[in-house]
Amino acid sequence: MLKDAEMIAARRLMWAYVVTGLAVLGLMVLAGVVLRATQANWIALDPGRFYALMTLHGAGMIVAMATSGMGILWYLLRHQTVLSERIAWTSYALIVAAVVAVLVSVVAGRFGAAWTILYPLPFVGATWPGWATGAFLVGYALFTVGWLLWCVQMLGGVLRLYGGFRGALGVDYVFRPHVFAVQKGRPPTPISLAALVAGVDGVLTGVAGMLIGTALLAHLLDANVRLDPLWAKNITYFFGHALANLTIYLAVAAVYVGLPYYTGREYKSSPPLVVAWWGTLLFVAIAYFHHLYMDFVQVRVLQYIGEAASYLAALPVAVVTVFGALTLIYRSKMRWTMGSLFIFAGLIGWIVGGIGAVLDATVPFNLDLHNTLWVPAHFHTYLLEGVLLFVIGWAFMMLEKASQSVTPVIVLWLTGLGVFGGGAVFLMGFYVAGALGVPRRYAVEPPPGPEIASWATIGALLLVCGLLVALFDAVRLARAPRAP
């Protein structure tokens, strides 16, 4: 149990992460609307600026989602064990510095090699100065060090709580349940499992990120440093895919806490839940191979591993977490407020986006869908209509708890129509265009890209309106008198 002062400090830190993440995310949403409007030929943006904005949008979104989720998970684990606020603030400062470096690179230097900085793209035919590439890489390095600090701290916290990996993984809880019960062992909680996965996979991801970042920086400073493009792509996607995936698992902590709050039921640990998280621990790290199906020189067995891991990664999500959430909700007389609505809708977005991802990870489909707008379709679904909604749902839950006030029904409807209705129209634009083979990452799209982008932009604007309504309501709740 935290003392009052500790609780206040932890809450301040959590809000700093969450609000910073949401603020960056809000800006990136606006950047995204501009990108889509450009593809719809509504506004004229020269290609150089388009690709710079696209780079900023991609990098900013991932960092924003990760930052928000880091704040939530840190706060929840802080309730279970001792964590250093100073380290968490250091990590936060490094991430903010990283955002500034990336902004300088993209806005002033017009760096436009996409957030994946896939070698040799940043160095061949670049329309931006070398220092812009350097600033971007420095930004990545700052983020990665901040991320590593956070991950190691979370890992240390979980290991302290359970006395080592065996306890944290719940090995005895799964394989020796009777002995475990007699010894009155403490099963891993959903929060500690999420923190463990973030800690272990996060360290591996961070080190991979530093490795490719160092290699690219070395090449920038000394062109004689050669890199193997296939090697660079493997490391880049191991880092990028796992980081994007982990943002979901950070934010899913909000589901484990939010749904019990609204349903009045406990989200219990169970051996299937623990085993599911073991699966997540493994599959987050090895599913990235599906990004390299088109690379004929990639070792073939890795392609099979990629496809199998992509399918298997869906099981823990769909069968355990989401099914568990639904059983929690079923006949629970759940209170439908802004917070619960966002968290529940986020589960839908996670599943729909996950299905889109698994389809794309299936080799015969990938032959047609690879590098089409299907790719942003699926990740926008589980990030924009999944992770973001978990984070917003969490923020509303905290505000509702503090104010003991709820949102009027009309505001719920307006938000729902904007965020979910507008969001659905926006996402359908990606899915339909992707299925029709419209390529992604192009400032100018072939038909029917611009036409589809037009109604997708309308959907995006509706989505922005819904988010603004939610923002106004959040401000109202924040200003409401505190609950006793």
Next chain:
Amino acid sequence: MTSSGSHRVIAYALLLCALASTLVPLLPAAEELPVRKHHLVHGLVLALSAAAGYLFARERQARQPHQELQGEGWLYFTVLMPVLSMFLMWPTTYDWLEHHPLAHGGEHLCFVVLGFMATYSGERYMPGVGVMSGVATVLSAIVAAFGFGSGLSV
């Protein structure tokens, strides 16, 4: 010999092996290595010193089991050691180092310190963390062998 004592002996032996690698470049028979092998040798040096660091930390923990293990400073070391080791793997410096044995030995000494501290500081921060840090440090050197410094020139 007690378990703790044997751990200490193994730890010293591993550390000595790692330190011996700093002398190898000084030998007249030292041969020039291609970049890939060079990375792998660094991986080996890191692995030896990381294992020594792990055993020293565990042995210390066995002697003082009730001591408060956590410390913020250790965490910063844990994170920075693998990061610094990557900057030492700058492939185009290898040629120059091959022709400057003292500097080369010094570079190996840096790897010994970084590998040792990666696990030692991690274990001091919290048992288990050093293992992750050590594995990540060694893996980064091994992975680097397959593309950092070899491949297309653009």
